[in-house]
Amino acid sequence: MIYFQSLTQEELAELLVPVSQVRPRTGEAPEAADKRSRKRAELRAQQIFHWVYQRYVVEWDGMTDLSKDLREWLKQNVTIFRLNERISRQAMDGTHKFLWDLADNKTIESVIIPAALQEKQSLDDTPSDPTGEASAAPQKASTRTLTPSQFAGRKVEADLESDHWSRLTACISSQVGCAMACKFCLTGVQGLDRHLEVHEIVTQVHELRMRAPITNIVFMGMGEPLHNVDNVIKACKILLDQDGMNFSKRKVTVSTSGLVPAIEKLGANVDVSLAISLNASTDEQRSQIMPVNKKWNIETLMNTCRNFPLGPHRRITFEYVMLGGFNDTVEDALRVAKLVRGIPSKVNLIPFNEHPGADFRRPTDEAVRKFQRVLLDRNITATVRISRGRDILAACGQLRSIFGTARGTEKHQDWKPLPVLQASVEVGADTAP
Ligand code: SAH
Numbered sequence: 001m002i003y004f005q006s007l008t009q010e011e012l013a014e015l016l017v018p019v020s021q022v023r024p025r026t027g028e029a030p031e032a033a034d035k036r037s038r039k040r041a042e043l044r045a046q047q048i049f050h051w052v053y054q055r056y057v058v059e060w061d062g063m064t065d066l067s068k069d070l071r072e073w074l075k076q077n078v079t080i081f082r083l084n085e086r087i088s089r090q091a092m093d094g095t096h097k098f099l100w101d102l103a104d105n106k107t108i109e110s111v112i113i114p115a116a117l118q119e120k121q122s123l124d125d126t127p128s129d130p131t132g133e134a135s136a137a138p139q140k141a142s143t144r145t146l147t148p149s150q151f152a153g154r155k156v157e158a159d160l161e162s163d164h165w166s167r168l169t170a171c172i173s174s175q176v177g178c179a180m181a182c183k184f185c186l187t188g189v190q191g192l193d194r195h196l197e198v199h200e201i202v203t204q205v206h207e208l209r210m211r212a213p214i215t216n217i218v219f220m221g222m223g224e225p226l227h228n229v230d231n232v233i234k235a236c237k238i239l240l241d242q243d244g245m246n247f248s249k250r251k252v253t254v255s256t257s258g259l260v261p262a263i264e265k266l267g268a269n270v271d272v273s274l275a276i277s278l279n280a281s282t283d284e285q286r287s288q289i290m291p292v293n294k295k296w297n298i299e300t301l302m303n304t305c306r307n308f309p310l311g312p313h314r315r316i317t318f319e320y321v322m323l324g325g326f327n328d329t330v331e332d333a334l335r336v337a338k339l340v341r342g343i344p345s346k347v348n349l350i351p352f353n354e355h356p357g358a359d360f361r362r363p364t365d366e367a368v369r370k371f372q373r374v375l376l377d378r379n380i381t382a383t384v385r386i387s388r389g390r391d392i393l394a395a396c397g398q399l400r401s402i403f404g405t406a407r408g409t410e411k412h413q414d415w416k417p418l419p420v421l422q423a424s425v426e427v428g429a430d431t432a433p
């Protein structure tokens with residue numbers, strides 16, 4: 001059985017050619033009839049893409065304009081894959097987290113992150129906005145943005161279908177676990193279980209789209225997407241298909257810890273946005289928390305970024321997880337400013353999201369502010385990511401840990417959910433300087 005979501009439109013058409021044969025017209029050359037058969041298969045593939053990805057019909061029998069014979073053939077040969085939702089939880093800030101069961105009883109997670117509070121605007125972009133909380137995205141005039149004061153202290157039952165959100169970002173997984181073993185990351189602690197197949201990646205987005213009008217995708221859930229680069233490239237192609245989910249290349253972002261050859265492969269094969277988890281300002285520091293740095297150091301990584309094929313007005317995002325007392329000084333910020341110089345880029349500062357058993361702590365607000373200021377003063381776009389969904393442990397790998405579906409080290413074995421944080425505390429910690 002073939003999974004529909006593992007196929008590009010071209011591959012589906014190819015598959016349908018033998019069952020889309022037309023009868024040759026009198027006097028028609030066999031090549032011409034073949035061409036018509038192929039055209040028919042292509043049209044059918046396009047129709048099916050529309051049905052599944054744009055009209056959310058997930059039963060072959062629901063595709064009423066396909067012939068009965070074709071539907072029967074599809075039923076026998078192609079499965080429209082579904083992910084079973086084991087748990088879905090919404091945090092007070094509207095972040096919605098999903099834990100999915102896979103066929104082999106493993107689990108993965110995806111998160112929907114509404115944009116109203118997604119990123120704190122960089123200071124220089126909003127001189128007239130004293131709260132600094134305007135979204136980094138251009139707002140539609142009709143879009144209502146919740147400010148922290150509106151939001152603080154009360155539960156937001158975010159109606160994902162409503163137009164409250166200027167963006168709904170789906171954060172999806174690319175592997176079960178992760179092999180990269182970054183010291184600060186809960187998924188890293190769990191180790192790699194297996195890669196996700198193309199259909200398992202694509203279907204996360206499809207399932208979420210059936211529940212909410214997702215506008216953006218980030219590969220920032222579990223796993224290192226570029227360790228599974230072939231499947232991720234193909235999944236991206238399917239997500240970008242205009243007859244399918246039709247995501248814009250600017251709105252699909254692959255985040256990587258820095259697998260250099262795979263970054264090059266990604267750039268050569270599909271046009272999506274790139275985010276690099278830099279997370280340190282020197283090799284010594286980076287190698288301590290990210291073993292991948294021993295293979296491809298900062299200089300190699302930065303050179304690869306310089307050569308990455310970026311379209312006009314496109315930028316690479318450098319993510320920088322700020323670990324209190326480890327990589328959060330003004331000297332670090334000065335070094336980061338130097339490193340990214342000359343690369344069309346922005347820096348996204350992510351205050352470390354603490355989890356039980358973690359060896360690191362969250363940086364102080366003061367340290368985050370100073371770090372951001374150093375970058376902004378050097379004309380580098382720098383945003384601070386508001387921690388989202390902490391009351392449901394929405395960071396990397398955390399939901400899975402609570403519900404005991406992850407492997408873990410002894411230290412991390414009996415996690416309990418963190419107490420629910422008051423939204424006001426959360427937002428206050430991240431309000432603009
Ligand atoms: N493997 C990819 C994508 C998934 S991780 C990568 O590393 O880029 C997505 C982002 O979450 C990365 O930037 C990572 O550095 C960050 N991250 C992981 N654990 C975190 C934590 N506990 N607090 C804050 N950010 C974290």
Ligand code: SF4
Pocket residue numbers: 178179180181182185186187188189221222223224256257277396
């Ligand atoms: Fe893997 Fe990314 Fe976590 Fe590192 S930060 S262990 S690469 S998921």
